[in-house]
Amino acid sequence: xxxxxxxxxxxxxxxxRAFYASCGNIxxxxxxxxVSPSTVKRIIDEKKDEVEHLRTxxxxxxxxxxWRTIGLYMERLQDPKVVERTSARDSVIVxxxxxxxxxxxxxxxxxxxxIDLKRQEVETPxxxxxxxxxxxxxxxxxxxxxxxxxxxx
Numbered sequence: 001x002x003x004x005x006x007x008x009x010x011x012x013x014x015x016x017r018a019f020y021a022s023c024g025n026i027x028x029x030x031x032x033x034x035v036s037p038s039t040v041k042r043i044i045d046e047k048k049d050e051v052e053h054l055r056t057x058x059x060x061x062x063x064x065x066x067w068r069t070i071g072l073y074m075e076r077l078q079d080p081k082v083v084e085r086t087s088a089r090d091s092v093i094v095x096x097x098x099x100x101x102x103x104x105x106x107x108x109x110x111x112x113x114x115i116d117l118k119r120q121e122v123e124t125p126x127x128x129x130x131x132x133x134x135x136x137x138x139x140x141x142x143x144x145x146x147x148x149x150x151x152x153x
């Protein structure tokens with residue numbers, strides 16, 4: 001654990017990045033290592049792409065583990081003896097919860113697709129983007145330049 005005014009070595013910095021990658025919380029990471037949140041942010045930003053890759057990897061590992069656990073419960077719920085002893089109310093709760101989780105997973109996938117599309121849009125060259133001009137004079141000037149660049153009809 002670091003103390004105020006002491007430099008963090010490379011090993012401690014990597015531990016901070018790894019801890020943040022697993023929890024995703026700057027303040028919690030700062031408390032865990034006894035450093036300020038701004039120090040954690042700076043360390044994360046030093047290798048932002050690497051940290052993002054770690055976070056993605058951790059999320060996928062967590063999701064895989066969750067699906068394995070769900071699979072075990074699904075097998076158990078399909079056991080005829082369990083089905084026989086389960087009330088209709090409990091069965092409906094299980095089915096409703098599973099349906100809710102499936103829909104939530106689909107929603108998260110769609111949100112990720114939206115984020116990816118927005119990222120692509122932002123990263124495209126400016127000549128392919130539409131620019132909105134709020135100033136009427138600027139708009140007239142832009143239209144005149146466009147007309148003059150297209151030449152006579």
